Amino acid sequence: MADLAEVVFQGLGEASMCWSETPKGVFDSERAVRIGNEIMQAVREELNKDDTGLPVKNPLPAKPPMPNPTEEDLNDPTFEAIWNVIKTWDVNVPEHYFGYCGANGSHVKLILDAIKAS
Helix, strand or coil: CHHHHHHHHHHHHHHCCCCCCCCCCCCCHHHHHHHHHHHHHHHHHHHCECCCCCECCCCCCCCCCCCCCCHHHHCCHHHHHHHHHHCCCEECCCCCCCCCEECCHHHHHHHHHHHHHC
């Protein structure tokens, strides 16, 4: 998704210059980065949904593989409650992969399994 991020951020830069007269003043690069990150989060969320809008399995090559939610998990109100809280988060699970990605059903499954184990 790094190539997509590059396209989004370059597009933001180009769009910032679409004026009949070049704007004057100080360019707020932190604000531009925030906007780009919000766009990328929306893209990640859309890619991590199936037709029902529920989270799908982890798209990253996780080692060891992350657990995927079962049909029973997807119908569990606790699963749904966790998903509604973390669905906009970027998360990192160093036991399974390196780096951050948009939260998905595998992340919810890890949390749900930890709750059930306690």
